[in-house]
Amino acid sequence: MGLYHSTRSAAPCVTAKQAIRRGIAADGGLFVSDALGETTIGLDDLASKSYFELAREILGALLPDYTADEIAACVDEAYNGTFASDEVTPLVPLATAPNADGVATYVLELFGGPTSAFKDVALQMLPRLMARTNSGENADEKIMIVTATSGDTGKAALAGFADAPGTGITVFYPEGKVSRVQELQMSTQEGGNVAVCGVRGNFDDAQSAVKRIFADEELAARLADEGVVLSSANSINVGRLVPQVVYYFAAYAQLLRAGSIAAGDAVEFCVPTGNFGDILAGYYAKRLGLPVSRLIVASDKNNVLFDFLTTGTYDRKRPFFTTTSPSMDILISSNLERMLYYATDGDCELVAELMAGLSAEGVYTVPEQVLARIQEVFGCGWADEDQVAAAIKHCWDANGYVIDPHTACGYHVLEELPAAPGTAARVLLSTASPYKFPRAVAGALGLFCPPDDFACMKVLEKATNTTAPAQLATLEDKPVLHTDVVDIDSMSAYVEQAASNL
Template sequence: MAQYHSTRALAPTYTAKQAIRRGIAADGGLFVSDELGDTAIDIETLADKDYFELAREVLGALLPDYTADEIAACVEEAYRGTFASDEVTPLVPLKQAPGADGVPAYVLELFGGPTSAFKDVALQMLPRLMARTGTGETADEKIMIVTATSGDTGKAALAGFADAPGCGITVFYPEGKVSRVQELQMSTQEGVNVAVCGVRGNFDDAQSAVKRIFADTELAKRLADAGVVLSSANSINVGRLVPQVVYYFAAYAQLLRAGAIQAGDAVEFCVPTGNFGDILAGYYARRMGLPVSRLVVASDKNNVLFDFLTTGTYDRERPFFTTTSPSMDILISSNLERLLYFASDGDCELVSSLMASLSESGSYTVPADVLARIQEVFGCGWADEDQVAAAIKSCWDANGYVIDPHTACGYHVLQELPAAPNTAARVLLSTASPYKFPRAVAGALGLFCPPDDFACMKVLEKATGTTAPAQLANLQGKPVLHTDVVDIDGMSAYVERAAKSL
C-alpha cells in the first residue's frame, strides 16, 4: 500500500487518507509517494472508458487505502450531474492550430463545473475524499479547511465544502486583486460553516501565511483541545492534486475515440499555471504511462516559472504584477517542490535546503543534473498583457472560439513554441470560463465595454453567440454576506475564531 511522506523527510509515513486529512506535512513539506508510477494505466483500453471509469482507475491507483466502493461513491457524488458535459472535461478541436508547424490542436475545457473554473474537478472530489478519512479516534474530530486563493480555488472550495458535515472552511483572497466576478462568487457564498476574508496583500503573502498557520504547533494544540484539526483545499493537499490527473487520461481517451491519434502516440499538453499544481498532475499522468511528449508551462507577466525552467534559478524577489489572469499572479509556486523531489530522485535533504534558501533569501538554484531532468519533460513560455489580449482576439478570429485570459497565455505560447518532436496532437488546458473575466475578454475583442461586469457579459453574449454560465450571470443582485478584511498578521487569529465556532 502506498505510503506518503514529506518532500523534506522520508519519515514519518502516512496512508493516503491520513495525508489528505493533514493537508500538509508538519515540517512544511508536501506529501508525496515513492510508489508513483508503480501502477500504470493501460493506454490500449482508454478509448473504451468514460470519465467515471477513468476516475475510478486513476484514483484507485494513487489512493490505494480507499476501498473500490469508497472511490466509486466519491466519483459518483463529485461528477454525476454536476458538470455541463457528460464528458466532464470535453475536448474541443480548434479549426486552425496555433503555431506554424500545423500539429492539430485541441482545447480541454475544464470549466464546466459549478463555479466555472478548473478547480471544480478536484474540489468536487476533495470533500468526498475528506469525508471518508475519519476513523476510530478521529471520527468525531471536526476539520477546518483553510485556503488561500488567487481567484478560483476559493469559490470552488466553498462550493465543495459549504454545509459539509463535520467541516468548516475559511478562505482568504487578496483584496482588490481578483476579478469582480470572482470576488462576488466568494462574498455571496451561503453556508453555516463558511468564512470568507479579504487580505491586505497579494496571493503569495496569503499563501505563505496559511503555511505558517499549519506549522503553528501552539495553535494546533489549542484547536485540538477544541476538537478541531486544520487541513487545506489548496493543491498542496494531495487530495486536491490527484483528481486532476484524471483529465489528462480523459483527454487522451477522447483523442483516441475521435480517431485523432493511435494508442501510443505522444501528445503535448500546454497548461496555464501559477502554483504548478495543474501541470504537475500531467507529470503524474506521464509517470503513470500516459504518452506525453512534453508539458508546457504557460505563464503570464509573473513569469517566475519561465525563468526557473530556463535558468535553474528560482527567484521570487522580483516585481509582482496584477494582470488580467489573476489566478496566475503568483511568485511562489508551491507544487514545484513536489517536482523537485521527483527530479532529484527523492533527495529530501536537497529539497529541504532549497526550500530553506527560498524562505531565507528568496531564491535557490538547482543542480545542473536536476534541471536537465526537468527540461527533458517541461517546456515553457509566457505572455505579457498585450500578448494575452492579442491571443484572445487571434483565437476568436481563427476559430470562432472565446477563451479567457489564463487560457490565452497558453494559446500565445502555442503560437510561439513549435511542438515537441513526434507530437501527434497538442492540447491546451482551458482553466476558466471567459465570463469570469468579461471586461478583459470583451476589451480584447474590441467590443464596447460597459463599466458593469454583468452588462459586459451581455455584450459578450451578443457579439459571440455564446451564453454566460447561469451561476455567473445570476450573481448580479445576490446579497454580499462576507465583508471581512484583515492584515496578514491577523489571519491566524481569524482562523482560530472561525474554527472554534464550528
C-alpha cells in the same frame, strides 16, 4: 501505491487518507509517494472508458487505502450531474492551430463545473475524499479547511465544502486583486460553516501566512482541545492534486475515440499555471504511463516559472504584477516542490535545503543535472498583457472560439513554440470560463465594454453568440454575505475565531 511522506523528510510515513486529512506535512513539506509510477494505466482499452471509469481506476491507483466502493462513491457524488458535459472535461478541436507546424490543437474545457473554473474538478472530489478519512480515533474530530486563493480555488472550495458535515472552511483572498466576478462568487457564498476574508497583501503573502498557520504548534494544540484539526484545499493537499490527473487521461481517450491519434501516440499538453499544481498532475499522468511528449508551462507577466525552467534559478525577489489572469499572479509556486523531489530522485535533504533558501533568501538554484532532467519533460513560455489580449483576439478570429485570459497565455505560448518532435496532437488546457473575466475578454475583442461586469457579459454574449454560465450571470442579484478584511498578521486569529464557530 504505497505510503506518503514529506518532500523534506522520508519519515514518518502516512496513508493516503492521513495525508489528505492533514493537508501538509508537519515539517512544512508536501506529501509524496515513492510508489508513483509502479502502477500504470493501460492504453489498449482507454478509448472505451468513461470519465467515471477513468477516475475510479486512477484514484484507486494513487489512493490505495481507499476501498473500491469508497472511490466509486466519491466519483459518483463528485461528478454525477454537477458538470455541464457528460464528458466532464470535453475536448474541442480548434479549426486553426495557433502556429503553422501542422500539428492539430485541441482545447480541453475544464470549466464546466459549478464555479466555472478547472478547480471544480478536484474540489468537487476533495470533500468526498476528506469525509471518508473520518473514522476510528478521529471520528468526532472536526476539520477546518484553510485556504488562500488567487481567485478560483476559493469559490471552488467553498462550493465543495459548504455545509459539509464535520467540516468548516476559511478562505482568504487578496483584496482588490481578483476579478469582480471572482470576488462576488466568494462574498455571496452561503453556508453555515463558511468564512471568507480579504487580506491586505497579494496571494503569495496570504499563501505564506496559511503555511505558517499550519506550522503553528501552539495554535494546533488550542484547536485540538476544541476537537478541531486544520487541513488544506489548496493543491498542496494531495487530495486536490490526484483528481486532476484524470483529465489528462480523459483528453487522450477522447482523442482516441475521435480517431485523431492511435494508442501509443505522444500528445503535448500546454497548461496555464501559477502554482504548478495543474501541470504537475500532467507529470503524474506521464508517470502512470500516459504518452506525453512534453508539458508546457504557460505563465503570465509574473514569469518566475519561466525563468526557473530556463536558468535553474528560482527567484521570487521581483516585482509582483496584477494582471488580467489573476489566478496566475503568483511568485511562489508551491507544487514545484513536489517536482523537485522527483527530479532529485527523492533527495529530501536537498529539497529541504532549497525550500529553506527560498524562505530565508527568496532564491535557490538547482544543480545542473536536476534542471536538465526537468527540461526533458517541461517546456515553457509566457505572455505579457498585450500578448494575452492579442491571443484572445486571434483565437476568436481564427476559430470562432472565446477563451479567457489564463487560457490565452497558453494559446500565445503555443503560437511561439513548435510542437515537440513526435507529437501527434497538442492539447491546451482551458482553465476558466471567459465570462469570469468579461471586461478583459470583451476589450481584447474590441467590443464596447461597459464598466459593469454583468452588462459586459451581455455584450459578450451578443457579439459571440455564446451564453454566460447561469451561476455567473446571476451573481449580481445575490446578497453579499462576507465583508471581512484583515492584515496578514491577523489571519491566524481569524482562523481560530472561525474554528470556534464549528
